[in-house]
Amino acid sequence: MSPDYLRPLRPAIVGIASILAASLASAESAHGIAMYGDPALPPDFVSLPYANPDAPKGGKVVFGNTGGYNSLNPFVQKGTSPWQLRFWTHESLMGRSWDEPFSLYGLLAESVETDSDRSWVEFTLRDNARFSDGSPVTVDDVIWSYETLGTEGHLRYRGLWGKIESIEQTGPRSVRITFNEPDRELALIAGLRPILQKAQWEGKSFADAQLHDIPIGSGPYVIDDYEAGRYVNLRRNPDYWGADIPYRKGTMNLDDMRIEFYGDGTVAFEAFKAGELSAVREFNADKWNTQYNFPAAQRGDVVKTEIPHQKPSGMTGFAMNTRKAPFDNWRVREALTLAFNFEFINDTITGGAQPRIASYFSGSKLGMKPGPASGRVAELLQPYAAELPPGTLEGYVPPQGDGTERNRRNVRKALKLLEEAGWTVQDGLLRNADGAPFRIDLVISQGSLNVVQDVSVIAEIYARALERLGIQLTVEKVDDAQYTSRIDAQDFDMTPFRRALSLSPGNEQRLYWGSENADTAGTRNVMGLTSPAVDGLIDEMLASESHEDFVAATRALDRVLTAGRYVIPVWSFDVGRIAHIKELKQPETLPIYGDGPEYMPQVWWYQD
Template sequence: MSPDFLRPVRTMITGIASVFAASMASAESAHGIAMYGDPALPPDFVSLPYANPDAPKGGKVVFGNTGGFNSLNPFLQKGTSPWQLRFWTHESLMGRSWDEPFTLYGLLAESVETAPDRSWVEFTLRENARFSDGSPVTVDDVIWSYETLGTEGHLRYRGLWGKIDSIEQTGPRTVRITFNEADRELALIAGLRPILQKAQWQGKGFADAQLHDVPIGSGPYVIDSYEAGRYVNLRRNLDYWGKDIPFRRGTMNLDDMRIEFYGDGTVLFEAFKAGELSAVREFNADKWDTQYNFPAVQRGDVIKTEIPHGKPSGMTGFVMNTRKAPFDDWRVREALTLAFNFEFINDTITGGAQPRITSYFSGSDLAMQPGPASGKVADLLQPFADDLMPGMLEGYALPQGDGSARNRSNIRKASKLLTEAGWIIQDGVLVNQMGKPFKMTILLQQGDSEMATAVEIYARALSRLGIQVMTEQVDNAQYTGRTAELDFDLTPFRRALSLSPGNEQRLYWGSENANAPGTRNLMGVASPVVDGMIDAMLTSETREDFVAATRALDRVLTAGRYVIPIWSFDVGRIAHDSALKFPKTLPIYGDGPQYMPEVWWHDG
């Protein structure tokens, strides 16, 4: 754990004179804040552009999760909680519009104010903001939430705490956060931290919360009932404080939302076909085309809806644990990538309908450009020339197979690279100079049939190289524990990326937390080049510089060969009860946790 996480933060209440002095040096309060430029929506906007402000309230829906849960606190590092809770039950000071690259509008806060250089940000709470028990949301709750989440919460919340120099109350409903480093995005990140109720945890250990210690939130939904590992039922709070603010109009329209838990995806799909679930997301194009023709679809009771988007591909594939030998050798990682017969595997699993991800930001203007680095990208990389892997400056592209089952050409290239890395074949087994065989374990979650099929095909190819492969399929809880403890060689991997990447990049692949238990940096990359490109992104003052820095980062990560990329998800696919409706205007980010069911409604 970084010592920054434990750094004390000075909490101060300033006098009237200091408030006046600060206000003279600051910009005016605003209804929103954008990463670059101004918010697209005016101060008097009625609702988000992709929400229907006249959507009716009511109806009940049932969604399905695989696995189980042993916690109802989504803000802790320990335990497994339903992923939906942090979107439905709790709120932050500002809320994000998914129709702009990165813009926030007032939620718990009615306004936001920043220094011209964004060295500090100040939020003014709405006077009527309330927790679900009717108590007001106060500045004291805000300060306590930032400190508690920053020191005891999930790792995703701790990074910001180390960048805060002070957090202080500057008025009855205002709180100012001052940062200790130059980073334009910090003002926005601060606006997105969930706010918890301080009084609930007085005399209790937040990090030691049990299943029954359900955190009180200010969001539109409250947990109505649950049975450990089986279901969670949420109901819309009829006294929800924020139902009339512009950011919330036309959202959170359903009265009851229930999450049922199933052993695996196959059982969940059968439950949906039987009418036990209201909607499912489908990520396999071939299955979408061939298996969604059951009677309810034919009758029109279930609708197949596709939601396009304009966001980057992100990265999906098999991540290699570079903390371990031999995965710390780029030649080995390239050989393993060559042996992964994507064209054949993709045809087998998706019918070839989903194109391959070519880089972390592919499909967007932020993606690395083909060929040698040039212009500002080259300028950013050149100071790190001694630390660059092959392909980072001169250009890198993923290997392509011929589509055949044997993939002979790429297997030969892989064998040559393994030889260069010191591995030789003895009696059909690949061994190193010490005679130790090349063995690796691929960790999978139970019920993930697609990844199991991909691994089965992949293992056959690896065996032709003399590599011994063992597959371990474990339940959700074991999988979470194993990956948190970094106990894997290869495992499936997914990182969704936005049109405005920022500090989360440090969480995903920054050096600081590369070896920390529970890190999101699963590949274990600890590279001064990666860190340097992230720093360049975060300190960019123009869009042009930001794009160049992101393209440079994309090039370094892709040529680093940390992940074997598989197919992209270029459109959202939702099969749903015909009574579920959504607005005609779609956000540029398409589907996601904040789209369905957030702006959908029940009409039946």
């Protein structure tokens, strides 16, 4: 669809026709929308169930990021920005409840309307919605935001644009989006796009924004001070327009939030122990049990809080770049997984306290069942049987070692697979038929310390194991900007990887593993996965009209991803762990998603 066709200015007759069509449509306006069925909260809900509507406002807190940043625009591909900004400074038409698999409630929009097939969706803006500079959020801003993000924004925003047939104003505060393909999730995805201010970017390049070009948002916080690469300070906007809407009641309670940047996780932890940071997330169970006994914790000034959840494990580990040989061979990937010796690494680093990830959706009802595929799952996989990785239909479990450092049995299996793939040991080194040695370039960044904890220790143990196979592992540690550039250009063999997954997987799965963008610079398909089975099963998920079919399609997808051996999995984060100053409080009711970017600090508050 041509961008010119989708521009907001239309002939008057088109606008009149659209308004008439809207009045005749057999749909009713609602306060929320769910992927399946109706949203759980009634139209007169007071607040989200995991927020405290009476939480006090106030307090100053400091959080720590590793690495640095060179951009304050989180909506473009260029540069590295603090990840928190898109959650704290900007808003979308609808907001997600993290106590339901996938339900949205009005935020900038007071209501949402769609047809039974969800071939279109219409949003009506709140009359009082405002940007932080006091200007109103208009339909013009909405349409401009969708087009600009869809054509110039970060890759995460571009997929939706190609599925929009038209976007147009249907009333003073209403906008309708019509889709060009059947996909029930699109109506919800559309509600989650950030809305930017059109006027700010007139005469400027949005994609090439400089550090000082901070996007104006409508969110509760604004950036009031920063020093490139060192800190960003955000303050709660005292004139924030949405303080009293139900979705925001009891959220965004802290007056000032500062993000300090540290060279690595060890330095950040020392800063927390010294009282320079207000909270840290801990992903290592052994460290949680043994290293949080410093004076502030013993005095009770620091509190340890565990937050359970019901969400899938997602995938954490080391991704292999399948765009290049020999990582395009499943036997090689299986051999490298066999050599990883998870049991020994887990015992060394976490004391064996954290279970290994079994599959991408493990730990949830969406995860594949053990053993051979059966029922609807088997039916969905059958058309792709000839091309499926071994273990997909039969059942696949990540290899288990004997717990010893030498891991002899798995090393023997790995050598056999490598020989089948054309690699043999010559003069102590593993070489291919041309005599080229097997070398692996593991690229990590300062930020990777929050992706795979203790990555340097893991890499050291793994390198020793690979030496027994005649493989040389080289670790390249680069700064965040270099890392982003390397991964975007697909210039790596292996890299730490973390992909969180939800209870309502949908179109984002195409971004994560779809063939279409596998070779696109900056793709989120880090491993370069290309598979007709994966593409087809994602289509099945999106076309599902019943929850049962949706679960079956997701379990089938889980099998293909897991048996593909694209990532060497490490341990799962079966519970959230946050250590924080005693003044930070949280509601008693927890969302089913547990901790996440929109839980801490969004629903916490400061109280002396």
